[in-house]
Amino acid sequence: MNIVLGVSGSVAAYRAADLARELMRAGHSVRVCLTDSAQKFVTAALFEALTGQACLQDTFEEPDRGRMAHIDWARQADIVVVAPATANTIAKIAHGIGDDMLTTLVLATTAPLVVAPAMNPQMYASEATREAMTKLRERATWVVEPTDGDVACGEHGQGKLAAISQIVEAVQTVARRSKQLEGRKVLITSGPTQEPIDDVRFVSNRSSGKMGAALARAALLMGAEVTVVSGPARAALPLQANIVHVRTAQEMLEAGLAHCADANLIIGAAAVADYRPAVRHRGKIRRSAEPTTLELHPNPDIIAEIAKAAPDAITVGFAAEPSRSLDAARDKLARKGLYAIAANDVSRDGIGFDADQNSLRLITLDSPVVFDSGLMSKLGCALWLLDRVAK
Ligand SMILES: Cc1cc2nc3c(=O)[nH]c(=O)nc-3n(C[C@H](O)[C@H](O)[C@H](O)COP(=O)(O)O)c2cc1C
Structure with a gap:
């Protein structure tokens, strides 16, 4: 399946490299879209080397001149995975804001969405994030819940990016489900x-x-x-x-x-x-x-x-x-x-x-x-x- 992996600006962004590789190992083609903040933690070069495919970063970037990349990628995607998903990106997706390549692409796709949040536990527990998560769930977004543990800021609580194996398993479930009634x-x-x-x-x-x-x-x-x-x-x-x-x-x-x-x-x-x-x-x-x-x-x-x-x-x-x-x-x-x-x-x-x-x-x-x-x-x-x- 064609998977677009959206990476947003969390400390856990480095783990998206493993996720990209594991998804490829599971037989998927993976293309990566990075937010500006994600690029403070990881580089496009890393993902391009791992996936063998160009990354998308900027909404106005058009690798194929005259073709709108956010629409092309949105149409070609079978599944869009956002991992790690920051509180900011989750809120934007929930409210239909498209002010960067990743959120615009998510708005433009009809493909199922898998979201794996990663953030400080207080950010995850905040009313704003919880409301945004409810909105996503109501739209059948598959949420891979963050786990309890020590997070980078030194706090303890629910906010750690889920295990990569769990995210891959969620993608596999969504992939299977998206074919369950194919041709019917x-x-x-x-x-x-x-x-x-x-x-x-x-x-x-x-x-x-x-x-x-x-x-x-x-x-x-x-x-x-x-x-x-x-x-x-x-x-x-x-x-x-x-x-x-x-x-x-x-x-x-x-x-x-x-x-x-x-x-x-x-x-x-x-x-x-x-x-x-x-x-x-x-x-x-x-x-x-x-x-x-x-x-x-x-x-x-x-x-x-x-x-x-x-x-x-x-x-x-x-x-x-x-x-x-x-x-x-x-x-x-x-x-x-x-x-x-x-x-x-x-x-x-x-x-x-x-x-x-x-x-x-x-x-x-x-x-x-x-x-x-x-x-x-x-x-x-x-x-x-x-x-x-x-x-
Ligand atoms: C060192 C550092 C680590 C951060 N880690 C997270 C994080 O794990 N989760 C999160 O939601 N925001 C985190 N942030 C804040 C986001 O990077 C910030 O809200 C940013 O605007 C998110 O942009 P994006 O959603 O477009 O990637 C972190 C910021 C810094 C400086």
């Missing part, structure tokens, strides 16, 4: 549906589309070709996915059926409205003093219909369950012809609907075991789920 087509339904009452009102639910967006991002990180059929959701979908916008359950069903034929994996993460108004009124129903009744008709069972139309695909449904009991989810699994159901307990605060975190329990057709993801970001849950299903 993944279809995801996402977000709520809106069932019109008249031209200005509708029946819907609280789904934000965040879980579907996280699944799309996770599938892309794992190398899949992704189509998302999305209802009107607030969550931003990754642009590398093929996105089909729909509004009603009927439209979602039609779009799902149109895209399921060549899908290998289908995930129904949409919160489809179970019912729609029997009649859609044109214009706007006028207010009156009389009570009124809205007649509702059941909507089609989208994931069951798609599972029937694509029998060769692995189909996974989501179930928003109001309790810990999995009886209803087990019943759905059999009734809808699915391979698995991911159940989330929507009675718990802070997870499920509209939240940034989730906790999934997965039941599958071929195992009596209930797999529990634990509480994680939705992206973490999505990677966990796809990893389980890909196995």
Whole structure:
């Protein structure tokens, strides 16, 4: 794999030389990008001698005249590793600042990112660094935690760059994961549906589309070709996915059926409205003093219909369950012809609907075991789920 190794200005910068060699030993091609501060500790000449490839240092440096190196490197990278990562570089990456070659390249790449922080323990424990680290984790950055120990400044605590073998292992895991769904087509339904009452009102639910967006991002990180059929959701979908916008359950069903034929994996993460108004009124129903009744008709069972139309695909449904009991989810699994159901307990605060975190329990057709993801970001849950299903 093509690895870009970003080295920032930490005392541990010298250890990046060993890391570059170990990554090459593991069969990767390694190109190094140094920040200005890193060059106070190590030189480009060192890494060029070790890797046999020119280093990048300055944003406006163009080894191939007329080609923007930060974009070229960003496109060619399969994985970007920042090790050691300073507090400063971590904060810049978290906030989308691109004021040097390394941070600009990280902004410009879609490759998975591995970050190995190294700093004074107080810097690592600071609120600013912790917030930046949370942001990185939410974007599925693989963090190789610094270890406890004596650091160069004489203090003791968590801040020492992790062992080189641990960083290499993380890169190998990310490399494997990025191929796990290579060549596979993944279809995801996402977000709520809106069932019109008249031209200005509708029946819907609280789904934000965040879980579907996280699944799309996770599938892309794992190398899949992704189509998302999305209802009107607030969550931003990754642009590398093929996105089909729909509004009603009927439209979602039609779009799902149109895209399921060549899908290998289908995930129904949409919160489809179970019912729609029997009649859609044109214009706007006028207010009156009389009570009124809205007649509702059941909507089609989208994931069951798609599972029937694509029998060769692995189909996974989501179930928003109001309790810990999995009886209803087990019943759905059999009734809808699915391979698995991911159940989330929507009675718990802070997870499920509209939240940034989730906790999934997965039941599958071929195992009596209930797999529990634990509480994680939705992206973490999505990677966990796809990893389980890909196995
Ligand atoms: C001797 C020395 C050692 C340093 N070690 C670290 C370190 O291990 N981690 C860190 O986050 N910053 C460290 N710094 C501070 C960074 O070099 C400084 O924040 C710099 O602006 C980082 O720039 P960069 O992120 O662009 O490489 C050190 C500074 C000095 C002078």
